[in-house]
Amino acid sequence: MTGSNPFRPTDGGFRWEGVDRMAYKEEGSAPFLAISRQILFADPTLKCELRYFEMDTGGYSTLERHEHVHAVMVFRGHGHCLVGGEVREVKPHDLVTIQPMTWHQFRATKGEPLGFLCMVNAERDKPRLPNDEEMKALRADPRVAAFLDGKPKP
Ligand code: MN
DSSP: OOOSOSOOOBOSSSOBTTOOOEESSOTTSSOOEEEEEEEEEOOTTSSEEEEEEEEEEEEEOOOBBOSSOEEEEEEESOEEEEETTEEEEEOTTOEEEEOTTOOEEEEOOSSSOEEEEEEEESSOOOOBOOOHHHHHHHHTSHHHHHHHTTOOOO
16 A cells, blocks of 8 residues: 555546545445545554544444554545534534544534544454443433534534
């Protein structure tokens, strides 16, 4: 994917030469909608990867948590994210840090695609999904429930 070519220009449309646009995850492995994944950097001598994820309007990433950390920069569009118990609007170039075992999800809630860069450990644990009890606890906050229903409160 990085290959031997040091230069991989963008086509100006959030795609890069020699970078495949892939499925976000294996279909049916977890809930998500209308989101793609591009691995921008994954050199074997680095212990991290930089990926670009993009959701179509109304799309969302998986609500999950795990031991590894994410360093996220919003790269395209406006939307919302949930981190822990907090829902926030996000805009281009906002930074979002997701600490270990913190629930997180991104949603393209603003009638436009939402894209973000995400740096992550190359070796990492498998994301965990909320069980019924954890989902109930999350939804106890009306702001979080509205977000999870795709209709975040202003
Ligand atoms: Mn994650």
